Amino acid sequence: MSMHDSANYRDPLDVLRRFIPTPHRARYRIGPIRVVVETNDFTLLPGLPFDEAGTEMAEWTFEWKLVRDAEAVGTLDEPLSLTSGTLTIVYMGTACLLGLDHERRELLGFIGVEVGASTFQEYLLPILCRMSTEALGPHLLSSIPGAEERRVVDA
C-alpha cells in the first residue's frame, strides 16, 4: 500500500486534518526553482528531476505539502480559481484543494483518494508547476526554460 498509515488517521481535535503525518520527502528541480515535497503518499511524489546534493544552489525554494486524503471521495471537478495578491487557490471539488502562498512560497494541498497516480502526474502536476513558477512573477518566469512557451499554449 502506497499510502502511509494516515489512511487510518483520526484525531477528534484535528477536524481540518492539518496534522496528518507526511513522512515522505524529496527535493526536485524546476529550472531555477528547488521544490521540497513532503507527502503521506509516495505516488504523489512528482516525476520531476531530482535536486541532487552538490549541484548548483537554487535561487528559489518552494515547499509543497501534498496530503492524500483518504476521506475525500469523488473525481476532479472543473477548476475554480481564486486569486489575490498573496494567494492562489484552486478548487476541483473535494478531490483536489490547492493553495499557494506566494510570499511564503508554500504550496499546500489535499488530493482525494480516487485521483489516480497517472491523473496526478499528467494533469495535476503541470498545474502545481505552473502555480509555483507563476508565483515568481513574469520577469523571473522568463528565466525558466520552457515556462513562457507553456503559458502561451495554455492561453
Added chain:
Amino acid sequence: MTFSFNRQALLLRTDFSVAGASCFLSTNSEEVLQAAERWKKVQPRAQAKSFEMDIFVEAALDVEGMQRAHFRGLRHLVWVALPPRGLITYDLLRRRVRAVLTSRAAGDLAFWDSLLLPVTIGILGTTMGVAPLHCACLDRNGSALLVAGASGAGKSTLATALGKRGFAVVSDDWTYLTLGESGLIAHGLAAPIKLLPDTTRFFSELEKFALRMTLNGEEAYEVDARRELGFAVKEMTEPKWMFLLERSTARGCRMIPCRAEYVKGFFEQGAERLPEELPQAKVSRSKVIQKLSECPAWILHTGESPQATATAVDHFLAERQNEYA
C-alpha cells in the same frame, strides 16, 4: 472559472462587528451588503482584532444540486466548501477570508447565521483573540452561565428549557469568548438552536418544524430562538458561572463544586489543535480559558428531565445570586 480578488472587482464595502471582532467586508453583491446590515446593529466591543472578508457572488454557480460541507486545513490555510455551492478560504496569518458564493446563499440570512459567520469565527477566531468554546451560554439578569459537556450530554436541550424559564439565550452550542480590560465577554452569533429528533418528548412544540440535515450529517431541528421559540436573545454577556453537564441514570440533580484546574483541563483538552504557524493564537486562547476557569463552577449531575434540571439550576443560581448580592 477564475475570480480575481481586487478592489476594482469588489466595489461595495461596509464593516460590522461580530463576536467582538471587526469585519471589513468587500463584495460585488448588494445582497451581501443587505445581509451584513443586521450585524451593523451589534454594538462593537473593541476587544478583538479585525479581519477582512471579500465575497464574490456568482450567479453561474446557482445550479441544481447541493454539495456537502467539507473542511480542510494545512498550516495557515483553510478551505471550506459549504452547501449549496460555496467555497470559502481562510488565510489565518493575514486574517483574510475570500469567498465565492451563489446568489441564493448570499442573501439568505439563515446561511449567514447557521454557516458563514459561525464557521468564519470558529476558524479565524483564535487569531483575533476570540476563543470559540464548545458550550451553551445563557443570561440571567445580566450575568451569564456557561453550560459545557460532552457531545450528547444535553446542552442544547437544557438551554431550551432554560430559555423557556426566561433566561436569555446567547448560544446553545458554541460560545465565543473575548478577554479585555473589563474581563470576559461571551458572544453569540444568533445561530439557531439545534435539537435532535427525540427532543420532541420534552418539547412537543418542535413537531411543527421540519427536520434538517446538519453540517455533521445528522438530522435535527434547527429553530430560531427568538422568532420561532419566542425566547429572549442576547448577543453578548458577562460569564459568571460554569456548569459541566453530565447525564446520570440516578434520579435527582446534584451540583458538585468543581476546581479551576478541572475546568481549565476540560477546555484545554477539548480544544482544536492549532498549527505552529499561529503560536499567539494558542496563547490568547489559553488566557481566555484561564480566566474562565476562575469563575465559580460545578459539575451538574442530572437524571431529570431538561425542564426539571432547568428548574434546579434556576433555583440554585437564585440562591448564589442572593449570596453575592
